[in-house]
Amino acid sequence: MIYNSFFKKILFLSITLLLLSYILRLISVHSEEEEKSYVIKIIDGDTIKLKGNKTVRYLGINTPERDEYYYNEAKSFNKKMVEGKQVTLRFDAVKYDDYNRILAYVYTPDGKCVNIEMLKNGYAFMYPHPFETLLFNKMLEAQRSAVNNQAGIFKRILKDTCSSYKGSKKGFRFHRPECQWGKNIHKKNLVTFHAKKEAFLEGFAPCRRCNP
Ligand SMILES: [Zn+2]
Structure with a gap:
């Protein structure tokens, strides 16, 4: 009986120490x-x-x-x-x-x-x-x-300049329909927006080349 409770205490202590060292490691990596x-x-x-x-x-x-x-x-x-x-x-x-x-x-x-x-x-x-x-x-x-x-x-950049825009789900940019970079988007990554607002609501940014 005495041994049993002694081992339980040791086990409890070991687990606590293990957890503590794990938490400390997490904090130090974070900092x-x-x-x-x-x-x-x-x-x-x-x-x-x-x-x-x-x-x-x-x-x-x-x-x-x-x-x-x-x-x-x-x-x-x-x-x-x-x-x-x-x-x-x-x-x-x-x-x-x-x-x-x-x-x-x-x-x-x-x-x-x-x-x-x-x-x-x-x-x-x-x-x-x-x-x-x-x-x-x-x-x-x-x-x-x-x-x-x-x-x-x-107030300004939501004004539409085209009737649709081509976006790339991979690159998170959107383009005018005639932009070469827009044309190069692979079919599986292509998404079409009908207003700039839709693109901005999904976190897409305007292409620096075609400046839609
Ligand atoms: Zn473009």
Whole structure:
């Protein structure tokens, strides 16, 4: 009897230790995937500079370029959210782009994800790449809300320029019917939209070549 309860205690202790070490390992892996740093400069709506002159490009979104509608608004909003603050960076499957910029989801000190806030308030549209999956659903939810409210850029970019568009389920871009890149989409990946709104509601981004 005594032995029995002794072994039970040992077993209980071993299982607890095993679980604890597993939890600790999870936490340490998680913290390795994060970085904290100070924002020293805002380049535009989706690009910032950190202490040490490192450039960060926000993952999964695209904000207006200098000569485009809502450029200043997007930049100011970004400034208000992060300039001079300590932010937390979280990463997806790919950490650097071809220009050696850090690709990240950026969080404010009070835990808001800037990428999502830009979308929700209509300062950006989704520009997903196949390797960016962590926040896809949350981003889509934010973009849907902006599209349905015609917030910010969606006041303009939902206006239709064609009677239909060709989308690629693989690349998450949509095209004018005559675009060569649209014509090259494999049948099994092809999806047809009859309004830009439909494409944006599914998280598709306009092609940079045919600019639908
Ligand atoms: Zn195109």
